[in-house]
Amino acid sequence: MADYIWLIPLFPAVGFIFNGLFGTKISKGAVSWIACLAVFLSFLTSVAIFFEFLQLPADARVFEINVYSWIASGEVSIPLGFRVDALSLVMAMTVSGVAFLIHVYSIGYMEHDPGFKRFFVELNLFVFMMLTLVTGNSLIMMFVGWEGVGLSSYLLIGFWYQKDSASDAGKKAFIVNRIGDFGFLLGIFLLFFTLGSHGVWTLNFGEIHKSAHLLNGNMINLITFLFFVGAMGKSAQIPLYVWLPDAMEGPTPVSSLIHAATMVTAGVYMIARLNFLYSMAPTTMMVVATIGVLTAFFAATIGFAQYDIKKVLAYSTISQLGYMFVAVGVGAYSAGIFHLMTHAFFKGLLFLGAGSIMHAMSGELDMRLMGGLRKKIPVTYWTFFIACLAIAGIPGFSGFFSKDEILWKAFSSPHGHIMIWMLAALTAGMTAFYMFRLFFGVFYGDCRAPEDVKHHIHESPKVMTVPLMILAFLAIAGGYLGIPHVLGGANLFDQFLAPVLGGGHGHAAAAHASAGFSMVSSAWASTAEAGHGGEAALEMTLMAASVVTALIGISIAWLMYVKNTGMPGKFVAAFPGLFKVVNNKYYVDEFYDFVFVRGIMKAGGVLLKVVDIGIIEGIINGVGALLQWIGGGLRKFETGFVQQYAFGMILGAIIVVGYIVFAPLF
């Protein structure tokens, strides 16, 4: 089966091409089911390979296939090739699985949209590209998928292209991503030629791994940093996160699939894929973890002050992606991928839930106009509730396991730092708060919608609610794949990924726990040094701390949005300036617009006027005028005599040809 890994991206490619070419000739239903089937077949293929892998010893779980030579010039040789190992398999299963559910959901959600068929064509394109990204066997193949998902994201954000805000958002997403890609490309070049200078010309992951020891410290820090710039764009980290909130202009299933569950996690996948390089680059690791935790915190603060439910979820996504970068930044790659997966379940679910809410509320997004929906849309309510518990990190739900693994690693890893842990734990509490602010605001209290909307409130059809229920199940169950040792589990997830990501020896890393943490209270430090039991106690303590933080967050949300609903208003009235700044997202967009967009426009205007028109044209026209003055004016030239010109031209040409042919004869 593993020889057929290329089938994984191929199925949605076929769906895309078939529906793209013949979609207009077949019915809506056919288009949508072909699209769903294509993704489902990818999922089945991945699962089949997964079961095949389980039969194999851990070291043998790698398959690679080069289909044909794509680009070859001199030392550069790039095959179109695929690789499947534990990491790409986890990604492929997550992506195709979640994508399948969202495809099905979209059948209901997009039912009345005039662009229904186009939607499924573009959605298949996305899945095709995303699966290429995660199954590609070289940096270039990854880059192909990377740009490809960027394209489909561009198309789908701007799906309702008649709206200027939608097409603006699509363009912004593409361009900001390209800024990241600029770094990514430079990283590729630098790595390629640095290895090349040692005689190794390759961009294949496996071969880079083998030759990574040839790279020196500074170079590897620079290379990995450049790759991370690419990740900042794709995964919406500071300072390139600005496109993601705008991307909510796209249809909600798109926000769910692309801008929450899958595409935006590509940066995390990339770092995990190149973990052997990052592990050699301590400086970059520190940068990654720092940017990650700052983004997590910063985005969470913005989440406090948004009323648009999709915007809240968007900032929450940025924040959760920050967690994943904390994980990979402290070397806990499998924890990062674990959170990537659980996040795909619960955040995908949250967005689909938001879509279901919008569906019920006639498209309304403002939570101030909602409330009391608990009874009216029960399936949405319960599944949304589960997702909120998962993202808040309540024990028993998937987010608890993955987030706590990250927090623990942020604390205990040799690359970690207590400050990172503290900020991340604080953010966990904030996350619980803003998520439940949303939850209570939408589902509790009185319904604040206008009367005409109120009458229409209804639960979504089965085709939408069943995917919600499946995702809700996964948002709980997904966590049990990675039960930490301290809770008596075996962390199967970590073990499965160990051949690719290292680790799998959980406690070894933790032995470093105390080193370098002078800020930890001496009591804790000594318990950590006391060995196994003490370290477990420490891990339990931290876990309890983060759970308590989350519960505090939820309680405050309950107080403010259920118990005493006047409180938020008073708070805003007490700090009007602060609220305004946060509500306006710290004016970062305005700042970028002023500096970059207008900066370039200004510079362009000056260049056009001064250089092109002023200097160059000035000189040319000066020379021209001079020639004209000398030549007595070429202006006598007029258009009436074309026939003569054409005739003259041919005559001239004939003379030349005649010459060529006959001259040698004489």
Place this chain on the structure above:
Amino acid sequence: MNMTYPLLSVLIFLPLAGAIAVMLLPRNNPSLIKGLTLVWTIVEFALSLPLFFSFDETTAAMQFTESVSWFPELGISYNLGIDGLSMLLVVLSTFLTVICVLASWEAIKDKVKEYFISFLVLETALVGALCALDMVLFYIFWELMLVPMYLLIGVWGGPRRIYAAIKFFLYTMAGSVLMLLAIMALYFHYGAQTGSYTFSLLELYKANLPMGMQYWLFAAFALSFAIKVPMFPFHTWLPDAHTEAPTAGSVILAGVMLKMGTYGFMRFAVPLFPQAALAAAPLISTLAVIGIVYGAVMCIMQSDLKRLIAYSSVSHLGYVMLGLFAFNMQGLEGGIYQMLNHGVSTGGLFLAVGMIYERRHTRMISEFGGLASVMPKFTVFFLIITLSSIALPGTNGFVGEFLILMGAFRNNVTIGVIATSGVVLGAVYMLWMFQRVMYGEIKKEENRKLKDINARETVIFVLIAFFIFFMGLYSQPFFKKMDVSAANYLQFIHARTEAPVSVKVQ
């Protein structure tokens, strides 16, 4: 390959014969004129395909050669031949000419006969210049291509056509005159040095000129070619010429004629004066990279679609020059590939603009908006071409641009980094343009009734899209054709520049 029948001569003169045939047709039957021209150019294209399919990939030597002594006493001969550097360009020319005839089908209503005569003569000149291996012969074709192009712009162009045509003519003539002087100087010097007076290019490659002379002659050639490319700061004729030219004129101008400049560097300026070329490489690379960024920034400022695409050509041709002057395999092959890509994608862009121009008679971006709602098929093709222009992986543009950037980066990191920033700017101006033309609500009433593309236009677009994806997904057939010639070329340059420079009279 020893062809007994002179394929290259046939390819060069068949269009000229076509021009004569068209001349003999009655003026009052434009359909017949168009039909004959179309068939003629298709036959020409079909005849050029053996160049590709029976091309010998294993040799760097000239193929399909023909050599007839012409003026033996002056050393002028009728030498033709192609190698891996030029073969693909010949096929591109014959292909684009067919597309151009199709594109002119409805656009040209006036003086149809003369129009197609001009086109056929132009094809002769283009193919001739690409196949000529004699300096005089090359020069004749080089000059010959100016005349029909001048007429295409000056007669069938837009409102400011006369200004644009004269500007085009003067610019290129200025360069050509210098080149002619340089050819003469080279001829006499080589003759005096070796006793053999010849214009044969392959012979002159062996010339070992003193450095001072190399600099001067390289400068003259380079200036002439740089104007044609056009490189910054010699580019200002291009926006005017493109804006005023009829659609097909723009296509052939961007698609093939500009490549005469880059090809000229590759075939003449560099190998004839290798030391000077290498010494000038930093300057030329710098100008190329300025062109990339500058052209892109200019694009952002344009309100006229054709002007925008013209400036994007300045940017794209900057990449080609950067690749050629990286003097490594990736840069050179990427550069050649990008010449083909630019022919296909920028040609495609001009065709697309031509189609909406024919419907609305304006090129102003602000006159459009929301076309996606009324022209869905057009939207898909226009998007594909746009994406090819911004080098999205999977399209032809990516393969060329990626290799060029690699080559440039390898040669000089700073220049490589600046050039790579072009990937951001390219996306900015192209997507913004696409958004303003295609997306949004329809604001102008005239746009509400626009018809989607017809069968003829679909054929054109399908051909363009086919090459965009084929060359983007499966580039090997093309690279294999270039590999040996390109390696040999680089080896030649390196061998020559490492050899001690002759220190004769400065």
